[in-house]
Amino acid sequence: MKSKGLSLLLLVFGSLLNIEQCSSEKILVLSFISTKSHKLTYMPLVEELGKRGHDVTVLSPILSPKPMKNVRDIMTIDGVNLMDKFIKEQNFDLFKMKEENKQMNPFLMFGWFEGVCRDTYDLPQVQAILNESFDLILMQPMFNDCALGLVYRLKAPLVLFSPVSIANFLAEKVGVYFPPSFIPNVMLGLPAEMNFFQRFQNFGMEVMIRATLYFLYEPKVEEIYREKLGNDIPSASEILGNASLILSNGHFSLHSPKPLMPDIVDVGGLHSAPAEPLPKDLEDFIKKGKDGFILFSMGSAIKGDMMPDAKRKMILNVFSKLKQQVLWKWESETMPDLPKNVKLSKWLPQQDLLGHKDIKMFITHCGGGSTEESIYHGVPLVGLPMMADQPTNADNAKKNGYLVELSWNDLTEEDFMGAIQEILNNPKYRDNVKKLSALFSDRPTDPLELGVYWVEYVLRHNGAPHLRSVGRKLNIFQYHSVDVIAAYVAIVSVALYVIFAVLRLICRKLCGSSKSKSSSNGVAIGKKQN
Template sequence: MIKETCEKSYDLPIVKSLLNEKFDLVFIQPMFNECIFGLIYRMQIPFLLFTPTTIPSWVAGKVGGNFPSSITPNIMLEYPPEMSFFQRFLNLGMDTVAEVYMSLWYEPMIEKIYREKLGEDIPSVAEIYTNASLVLSNGHFSLFPPKPYFPDVIDVGGIHSRPGKPIPKDLEDFISQGKDGFILFSMGSAIKGDMMPDTKRKMILNVFSKLKQQVLWKWESETMPDLPKNVKLVKWLPQQDLLGHKNIKMFITHCGGGSTEESIYHGVPLIGIPMFADQPHNADLAKKHGFLVQLDWNSLAEENFSAAIQAILSDPKYLSNAKKISALFKDRPVDALELGVYWIE
């Protein structure tokens, strides 16, 4: 997909037109997005890197850093900071395989495309990486193990998180109908409701119908033939405002990076149903910190789904752990956004 997307992107008129524009600075999400490097070099613009997760080993290595395999778990392996000898051995293997893959196949493929489109004089991906002025890493040492950063890597985990604001009246009225708080359920923007098998949908509704809590469910339409009275469908939710609401009891989530981070910021316990990409890693992180009950989508059934909800509702440790990590996450001398802006300027 990356090869095809890279080739087609350079042929788009809107991309070609950028060569005639003037910019002061470019933000680049670098993880498997090096296709843009050719354009950035040709435009001769200062650029910084913003990683959507805590900075991975291979990005750190490109900007002069070094995360030793013996102490820094590869982000794809989900190992604990205190790795066993066998885990460190496999971690070294994963780091080595990734480096070989990137340097011998992936990067040459990208370089070939942008040189064909914009000129043979454009340097390698590795050389362009070294010209990055700054790396903003979406991590924080309260959540991830400490890493040996150079001064050009700045942790800004929580940069988009903020206190909750008043929610729309229709949502507040719905929440107020119950005396036992509410549950938020969202599987993010990439996974659509109509992808769900109807048997799964009915099973989830059946579990919700037996709860005392009100349930807000992000769904692509706002109607459903068998919808219980305590469930409301909403096409798009003000997620941060709901997570910051005083009556929220839990968040049932796919554990996307943004959703997990916002939950940590607001101190909300989770039921995690990770699907792909970084979601299993995020769920594992929350589980290690003791504020998440994890479920597998393929084995999700009424019994284990209901049991997970009751575990969060009945055991105060989940809320206590969520509040604890939230306090640590927000306990900083400077707000993450303010810190990021300072270094950018």
């Protein structure tokens, strides 16, 4: 009995030891180029992996807002100051660009990314990472692909995280091609149900993006990482094509449903969480009013202090006439002629404010993270979309009935006040967003739990190669059977040609023999007459 008890004790101890070993893998979260808003979308996943005992290293240009258990934060080039420097050097004024109907120049940004990438590779903290070993790498692509050389050298399974619902150009790296006939490109703001002209636009945009990536962007990042780490490193497409998994920050209740393979997992809402108590100064400010409060933020990339002064004064004038308190994210905490019911702050706990019982609406640029958080917390929107995916997000919100959209270029005091009053006085907007929130939240598994599960799944199964479809080995023509269709067309065409040629030959022979008979009959008749 003692022997059996001892064996059982050893077995339990061994099992516990194995569990501890399974939960202590080394994970590298890699980002050479990032914004605050993009990093915030995956930090809950990083924090949860650390809580579960994994040894997580975050290599990023932006430090995490707080220390986390088992998470080592290594900052590369100061991303915040670098972005501010770039905006000033390039006169990158989004408000002015919007008013002049100009689009962001990706070629200009490619040049900037190139310089940042080269400088990042030369940093001692990045070189030190090359001397470590990791069990898994979590990376956000999209203008961050220059870090793929480091990924290749470290030889660890790769998990990609898309901060927005996965785009076609990323999905196709792992063998999934979204049909442009019903999956609109995020840059165009088109509806899922497109007419012919919209499908024509969408198809053209997809071709242009592929050409830009293939002929311009990817060769440039490949040149950089090969220069820094060796010419034997394969192409960016090949490295991305070997990714074990893609976590997509999307959900079918918010975006057009997409045909996904098992190695692409939707975890939309991963960073959304129940509200926590507000700091005392914010709570005290909200309590000063009896009619609730309004939150106004244009995100982290759009700098409020670049706003034209005439528009700023107009917005302030509207706010001064409201009964509600207004919290406005601004780059400073002072402003001329600031009304008593308006409070400025360089930073605001957005989710905690959106989850507050007294919030009435969110005035927003319609960024992906902000829109998603408003849905999670059931808050209606006044939308001022500016660029990128924001018009698409605003269009979806408008169709779902929880947003009043305004044009920044045509914004007037009457329109702005009218939109605010429409949200305040018409309960349908809040009712609609509450319904969508219920759809968004109705899942068998919490998105954070789902994300952690799949990351650990890849760890448990050594990269999980069994998730990969053979579609990864096919190009776009093979994937859509264009080559097979062409072969069938050729076969049918040849067969029809042969049939037609044979019939024509038979017809000629029959016609020829008929003519010879009629001519011979004519000769015979002539002889008889003679």
